[in-house]
Amino acid sequence: MEFPYASAPIKKLMVELLSAVDEQLGSSLQQTCTLPSDVQHFGNSSDTARASLHLRSGLPSSQIDFILGGWIHCKLPSGGALNITSLSAYLTSLTDAPHFLLELIQSSSTSLVLILDLTPRKDLILHPDYLKTYYEDTQLDRHRQHLQTLPEVRPYISPSLYIRAVLSPTAIVITVDTGASESTNIEEIIQDHISQIAKDLLNFWIESCARFVRDIEASERAYIGERDRIIKNKTIEVDLGSSFPRLFGQEIADRVLNALKEYYNK
Amino acid sequence: MEFPYASAPIKKLMVELLSAVDEQLGSSLQQTCTLPSDVQHFGNSSDTARASLHLRSGLPSSQIDFILGGWIHCKLPSGGALNITSLSAYLTSLTDAPHFLLELIQSSSTSLVLILDLTPRKDLILHPDYLKTYYEDTQLDRHRQHLQTLPEVRPYISPSLYIRAVLSPTAIVITVDTGASESTNIEEIIQDHISQIAKDLLNFWIESCARFVRDIEASERAYIGERDRIIKNKTIEVDLGSSFPRLFGQEIADRVLNALKEYYNK
Numbered sequence: 001m002e003f004p005y006a007s008a009p010i011k012k013l014m015v016e017l018l019s020a021v022d023e024q025l026g027s028s029l030q031q032t033c034t035l036p037s038d039v040q041h042f043g044n045s046s047d048t049a050r051a052s053l054h055l056r057s058g059l060p061s062s063q064i065d066f067i068l069g070g071w072i073h074c075k076l077p078s079g080g081a082l083n084i085t086s087l088s089a090y091l092t093s094l095t096d097a098p099h100f101l102l103e104l105i106q107s108s109s110t111s112l113v114l115i116l117d118l119t120p121r122k123d124l125i126l127h128p129d130y131l132k133t134y135y136e137d138t139q140l141d142r143h144r145q146h147l148q149t150l151p152e153v154r155p156y157i158s159p160s161l162y163i164r165a166v167l168s169p170t171a172i173v174i175t176v177d178t179g180a181s182e183s184t185n186i187e188e189i190i191q192d193h194i195s196q197i198a199k200d201l202l203n204f205w206i207e208s209c210a211r212f213v214r215d216i217e218a219s220e221r222a223y224i225g226e227r228d229r230i231i232k233n234k235t236i237e238v239d240l241g242s243s244f245p246r247l248f249g250q251e252i253a254d255r256v257l258n259a260l261k262e263y264y265n266k
Numbered sequence: 267m268e269f270p271y272a273s274a275p276i277k278k279l280m281v282e283l284l285s286a287v288d289e290q291l292g293s294s295l296q297q298t299c300t301l302p303s304d305v306q307h308f309g310n311s312s313d314t315a316r317a318s319l320h321l322r323s324g325l326p327s328s329q330i331d332f333i334l335g336g337w338i339h340c341k342l343p344s345g346g347a348l349n350i351t352s353l354s355a356y357l358t359s360l361t362d363a364p365h366f367l368l369e370l371i372q373s374s375s376t377s378l379v380l381i382l383d384l385t386p387r388k389d390l391i392l393h394p395d396y397l398k399t400y401y402e403d404t405q406l407d408r409h410r411q412h413l414q415t416l417p418e419v420r421p422y423i424s425p426s427l428y429i430r431a432v433l434s435p436t437a438i439v440i441t442v443d444t445g446a447s448e449s450t451n452i453e454e455i456i457q458d459h460i461s462q463i464a465k466d467l468l469n470f471w472i473e474s475c476a477r478f479v480r481d482i483e484a485s486e487r488a489y490i491g492e493r494d495r496i497i498k499n500k501t502i503e504v505d506l507g508s509s510f511p512r513l514f515g516q517e518i519a520d521r522v523l524n525a526l527k528e529y530y531n532k
Contacts, residue, residue, distance in 0.1 A: 125496060135427050155423070161435040169430035227392050231391060
């Protein structure tokens, strides 16, 4: 998968993340993208918005449901561009370990929104042991705490209540804003801080979530399967369904969203 | 219940909130406090820390489990004092409507932490209709949005992952810091902004949660009852269990926490 519009450090990060997936999980994944070609690449008629989605399914024997990489590029009336780059990785109900989520939203050269999380598969209140295993004992919060010490970083509050609810308590949900500062720029903050944290979190996810075998009972599998079904459908509805018709027109938006929904609910 | 150490606007707010409870829910509550007198008021031997808890149980016919008001006053080595003022209101499993939570933590004359929320009784991912009913359709987020416009307000991240997980996506979890500003002070921000929002939220809770009858099936009651049991026990464990031994000594801390736990699990 290529990222023609991303900035150099985001492109480098994505290449490294996808290489890690390929090296460590490649043998558990289909070799080619499962989506139709007109869903893998598409744009609007005036060529102001383009996007790409790349989905690799897990093999039936693996715990991986699928890995979805994607980007959206959209020219802004101001002359700049909005670039969204994302990587999400979903597990099957053979395990209850968290999913992986990364989203980088850059709407100018001086500001970036970062969402980076291992999203829980269970209600953390009813399952305090799950909170302890994946979020407390692992000290996952240290990554968020480190980024919070940077003066350019502030918490970001998603407008979607669903997105706020689906994220874990250690989710990194931040705005990086370098404003008129001449001493730091977004590229440096990605290189010096964000990249390493994203790679650490993906490696932790690969080792401790995707490859680690948990003993899940059948009744629990049904619960996790139903919760995941809601997460997958609701995430594309909130994340893509709200912007795609505006960016690409209703016809293309329907084609892409329906292809994803069909895949998710098969 | 009296608040001898709270600042004037916090005292005024608490009196107004407790009056609203008494006027609108008084006929559904026991008239006197259910706790032993040495749990209603207690302090450490050196008199540097004092606290008070006031718990009124709901009558068996009502949907109210109990209303718990409290404060902690603790002299700081710096010469100042830490004052925590709280009001929480729990419902029974006759309804699945949210609980009410207010906590004001003031550690200096220029800074305040506010936690104000209707805490969900269900997993919001598995129950999107619950998210819609109580948080989206009600536009509860407008209160948080309003406070966020004030320059003195920043998001507060609780050190406890459990507290982060138990709160709703519209929870107001903020630090108010007036620093060296001469033009605004904490008292004004409480009077002009926080008080009205706290009263609005409590009134909404009284009308739409405590008094409104929902049709809950028996299986769902068991689920809600179990989830609530975890919430009540975990909240005192995290909120009081971590600080009470240090503030009041192990003996008094055990007495108070055991009295609450006994009440919660009876």
